[in-house]
Amino acid sequence: MSIQEGLDVGAAPASSDGDVTEERISTKEKVAYGFGDFGNGFMFDLGQSYLTKFWIDTCGIGPAVVALIFSLSKIFDAFMDPIAAHYIDSRKIGKRGKFRPVMMVSAIVLAVLTVITFTMPDVSMGWKIAFAAGSYAIWGIVYSFTNDPYGSLASVMTRNIKDRAQLATSRQTGSLGAQLICGVAFIPLMLMMGGMTGQNYMWAALVMAVVGVISFYICYRGTKERVRVNRAASQDKNGMKDYARAVLTNRPLLGLVLMTLFTISSMNVNNMMMIFFAQYNLGNIALQPVLNFVMIGASIVGIMFVPKLVERFGKKQTAMGGFAISVVANGLNFVIPTNLWTFMLLVTIGYAALAVPNAVTWAFVSDTIDYGEWHTGVRKETMTYAAFNFSRKIAQSLAAIVGAGMLAVTGYVAQADNQTEETLAGIKSVMTLYPAVALTIAAIILFLLYNLPDSKYRMIARELSAGRWEHGVIGESSLSSITGK
Numbered sequence: 001m002s003i004q005e006g007l008d009v010g011a012a013p014a015s016s017d018g019d020v021t022e023e024r025i026s027t028k029e030k031v032a033y034g035f036g037d038f039g040n041g042f043m044f045d046l047g048q049s050y051l052t053k054f055w056i057d058t059c060g061i062g063p064a065v066v067a068l069i070f071s072l073s074k075i076f077d078a079f080m081d082p083i084a085a086h087y088i089d090s091r092k093i094g095k096r097g098k099f100r101p102v103m104m105v106s107a108i109v110l111a112v113l114t115v116i117t118f119t120m121p122d123v124s125m126g127w128k129i130a131f132a133a134g135s136y137a138i139w140g141i142v143y144s145f146t147n148d149p150y151g152s153l154a155s156v157m158t159r160n161i162k163d164r165a166q167l168a169t170s171r172q173t174g175s176l177g178a179q180l181i182c183g184v185a186f187i188p189l190m191l192m193m194g195g196m197t198g199q200n201y202m203w204a205a206l207v208m209a210v211v212g213v214i215s216f217y218i219c220y221r222g223t224k225e226r227v228r229v230n231r232a233a234s235q236d237k238n239g240m241k242d243y244a245r246a247v248l249t250n251r252p253l254l255g256l257v258l259m260t261l262f263t264i265s266s267m268n269v270n271n272m273m274m275i276f277f278a279q280y281n282l283g284n285i286a287l288q289p290v291l292n293f294v295m296i297g298a299s300i301v302g303i304m305f306v307p308k309l310v311e312r313f314g315k316k317q318t319a320m321g322g323f324a325i326s327v328v329a330n331g332l333n334f335v336i337p338t339n340l341w342t343f344m345l346l347v348t349i350g351y352a353a354l355a356v357p358n359a360v361t362w363a364f365v366s367d368t369i370d371y372g373e374w375h376t377g378v379r380k381e382t383m384t385y386a387a388f389n390f391s392r393k394i395a396q397s398l399a400a401i402v403g404a405g406m407l408a409v410t411g412y413v414a415q416a417d418n419q420t421e422e423t424l425a426g427i428k429s430v431m432t433l434y435p436a437v438a439l440t441i442a443a444i445i446l447f448l449l450y451n452l453p454d455s456k457y458r459m460i461a462r463e464l465s466a467g468r469w470e471h472g473v474i475g476e477s478s479l480s481s482i483t484g485k
Contacts, residue, residue, distance in 0.1 A: 024158065024160055024163060025157055025158050025160075025163055025167075025224075025226075028222065029157070029222055029223055029224065030163070030166050030167055030170045031170060031222075032218055032219055032221070032222025032223050033153070033154065033157065033167055033170055033171060033219060033222070033223050034167075034170030034171050034173050034174035034219075035174055035215045035216070035218040035219045035222070036103070036150045036153075036171070036174065036215070036216055036219035036223075037150070037171045037172070037174035037175040037178070038174030038175070038177050038178050038215045039107060039174075039178070039211070039212040039213065039214070039215030039216040039218075039219065040146070040147060040150065040174075040175065040178070040212070040216075041174065041175050041176075041177070041178020041179055041182065041212075042114075042178050042181075042182065042208040042209060042211050042212035042215065043110055043111060043114040043143075043208070043209055043212045044143065044147075045175070045178055045179050045182055045271065046114065046118075046182050046186065046205060046208050047114065047117060047136075047139070048268050048271050048272060048396065048399075049179075049182060049183065049186075049271045049272060049274070049275070050118075050182075050186060050201075050275070051070075051117060051118070051136070052066055052070075052272050052400075052403065052404055053275055053276075054118060054120075054198075054201050055069070055132055056404075056407070056412075056414050057196075057414045057415050058120070058196065058197070058198050058201060059120045059128055059132070059198070060125065060128075060414065061125070061128060061129060061132065062408065063404050063405075063407040063408035063412055064404070064405070064408035065129055066400075066404045067400050067401055067403075067404035067405040067408060069129070069132055069133045069136065069400075070136075070396070070397060070399075070400030070401075070404060071397040071398075071400050071401050072133070072397075073133060073136045073137045073140055073397075074140065074393045074394065074396045074397035074400065075393070075394065075397055076137055076140065077137065077140030077141060077143065077144065077393050078389075078390045078393035078394055078397075079390075080140070080141050080144055081144045081148065081386040081387075081389050081390050081393070082383065082386055082390075083144075084141075084144040084145050084148050084382070084386065085148055085380075085382040085383040085385070085386035086383070087145075088102055088145075088148060088149050088152070088382040089380050089381065089382045089383055096220075097156075097224070097225035098149075098156070098225060099149035099150070099152050099153045099156070099225065099381075099382075100149070100153065100219075100220050100223065100225065102145060102149045103146055103149040103150045103153070103216065103219075103220065104216060104217065104220040106142055106145040106146035106149075107146050107212070107213055107216035108213055109142050110139070110142045110143055110146050110212075111209035111210070111212055111213045112209070113135065113138060113139040113142055114139065114205055114208070114209045114212070115202060115205050115206045115209055116135050116139075117132075117135050117136055117139050117205075118201045118202050118204075118205035119135075119198075119201075119202045120132070120198050140393070144386070144389065146216075147389060148382050148385050148386050148389060149382065150219070151362075151365060151385040151388070151389065152369070152381035152382045152384075152385045153223060153225065154167050154168075154171070154362065154365075154366045155227070155365075155366040155369040155370065155381050156225040156226065156227040156381065157223060157224065157225065157226060157227065158226070158227065159227060159370065159461040159464070159465065160461075161310075161363075161454055161457065161458065161461075162307065162311065164363045164366050164367070165306065165307045165310040165311070165315070165360075165363050166307050167362070167363070167366075168306070168359050168360060168361070168362035168363040168366075169303055169304070169306045169307055169359050171359070171362050172303050172306075172355060172358055172359035172362065173300055173303060173304075174215075176296050176299050176300045176303070176355060177300060178212075178215075179271070179292070179296050180292065180293065180296040180297060180300065181211075182208060183271075183274070183288070183289060183292030183293070183296060184289040184292055184293045185289070186204055186208065187275075187285070187288060187289060188289060189204045189207065190204050249372075249375060249376060250368055250371060250372045250375065250384070251449060251450075251451055252364070252367070252368045252371055252449075252450050252451060252452040253368040253371075253372065253384060253387060253388065254449060255445060255446060255448075255449030255450040255451075256361065256364055256365065256368060256388055256391070256450065257387060257388060257390070257391040258391070258445045258449065259361075259442045259445045259446050259449075259450075260361065260388065260391040260392055260395055260442075261391050261394060261395045261398065261442075262395070262438040262439060262441050262442035262445070263354065263357060263358060263361070263395070263438075263439065263442050264391075264392050264395035264396065264399070265395040265396070265398040265399040265402065265434075265438060266354065266399075266434065266435040266438045266439055266442075267351075267354060267358065268395065268396055268399035268400075268403075269399045269402050269403050269430050269431070269434055269435065270347075270351060270431060270435065272399060272400075272403045272404075273403050273427055273430055273431050274288055274291060274292065274431070275288045276407070276412075276427050277427050277428070277431050278291060280418070280419045280423070280424060280427065281338055281424050281427055281428055282338070282340055282343070287340070291344060291347070294344060294348055295344075295347055295348045295351045295352070296351070298348045298349075298351075298352045299351055299352040299355040301352075302352040302353075302355060302356065303355050303356060303359045306318065306356060306359045306360065309321075309356070310360065310363070314453065314454050315360050315363055315364060315367075315454060316446065316450055316453065318356060318357075318360055319356065319357035319360045319361070319364075319446060320357075320443055320446065320447065321356070322353045322354060322355070322356030322357040322360075323353075323354075323357055323439050323440075323442060323443035323446070324353075324443065325349065325350075325353035326349075326350045326351075326353035326354045326435065326439050327435075327436050327439050327440050327443070329346045329347075329349040329350035329353060330346070330347075330350040330432050330433070330435040330436040330439070331432075331433075331436040332346055333346040333347060333350065333431075333432040334428070334429070334432035334433040334436060338428060347431070347432075350435065354435070354439065357442075357446075364450070364452075365384075365385060365388050367452055367457050368384060368388075368452065369381050369384045369385065370457070370460055370461065370464060371452055371457070371460060372384050373464060373469065373474075374460045374463055374464055374469050374470055375469070375470050376469070377469040377470075377471065377472070377474055402430050402434055403430055406426040406427070406429070406430050407423070407426070407427075409426070410422045410423040410425075410426035411423055
């Protein structure tokens with residue numbers, strides 16, 4: 001057994017505030033990690049923001065069918081995550097680590113599939129629907145093999161709370177940066193090519209996908225898997241019952257899974273419907289990149305304060321504060337009559353405030369991975385992250401049902417100059433009222449279920465660094481041996 005695979009013998013030194021100090025990482029590496037979600041955004045966020053418009057207006061697929069494609073594909077993808085996790089967790093550590101090689105190879109395949117999803121052959125409608133559903137479902141499977149190892153990577157880069165908060169901020173900055181560029185540049189890029197035609201969607205998607213692969217390569221080259229864990233103990237527990245036990249006994253993870261259903265669906269509905277709101281409620285599709293620039297730009301600035309807020313108030317309290325502000329801003333945006341300036345102000349406040357708990361969530365995930373190891377004696381980074389990612393995909397399905405489903409119910413007419421008052425009211429409701437309600441539920445879930453304060457996590461980090469879990473020494477005993485299951 002290599003030293004990287006073996007047990008880390010002896011307790012690591014601790015700082016005055018209780019953090020393990022041996023795993024501090026450089027600013028350069030934190031930035032490199034953020035480039036992973038920057039690259040991810042050029043493929044994932046592109047689809048979330050523009051595939052609905054592409055399929056409905058350019059390909060002529062009905063809104064109800066689009067909602068069905070999104071929802072069923074995401075549910076299918078969600079159940080593929082445990083398969084991806086099983087493969088990645090069972091991999092041996094190579095020269096380049098356990099997670100980074102899978103992430104990089106999958107990112108290249110994901111880029112190719114991103115371009116394919118924005119391509120539509122000239123066939124009958126039935127075949128168009130089949131092509132859209134099939135290509136997007138395959139895209140989702142490959143996305144699992146890209147995002148699961150990327151998300152798990154942070155947990156083996158450091159156990160230091162401050163570093164994890166900064167990694168979470170770097171990741172959220174990368175994600176918002178990609179959203180900003182896609183939201184500001186994608187439509188103007190197509191207009192420069194001659195208009196929003198099927199061919200121009202494909203070429204614009206190709207440009208974004210190339211940037212995505214380059215960004216993932218920066219992450220791959222610039223990060224290191226340095227946290228030493230007992231891989232031998234974990235390799236002995238590869239059955240699905242052991243995976244299920246590791247996940248279902250992890251209360252903080254359960255809280256994150258349920259909370260994410262509402263946070264991610266709120267964010268995705270906003271991104272999906274912004275182009276429709278600008279075109280019809282505000283009467284000018286050219287306002288969409290302007291709104292995205294202001295909204296996402298403010299979010300990038302706002303999350304720069306997350307590490308300081310976490311240091312001052314703790315992760316859970318920081319997230320709760322972001323929820324509260326976003327709920328109020330979205331609620332006001334719903335009741336105030338539509339006006340460009342008030343809408344821009346309130347949607348910016350609401351989106352920037354939501355970016356705070358979304359950023360903190362990435363630190364939460366790494367903490368729940370360590371909690372799972374400490375609580376069960378078995379470490380399953382990718383399976384734990386896959387459970388979290390499962391909720392993200394169900395949330396994306398929920399967003400599709402809410403967004404595209406609303407267009408179908410209210411009688412949206414593709415490529416029409418104007419829409420009915422009912423359709424306009426529906427677009428505004430899913431842009432404002434849905435986030436206000438959903439984020440209220442998310443805040444309640446976080447408050448009631450997430451029971452891993454920073455003080456408890458520091459204790460867990462020290463125990464793991466000393467090679468111990470809740471009931472003994474890692475590798476000598478596990479939850480299954482103690483319970484007799």
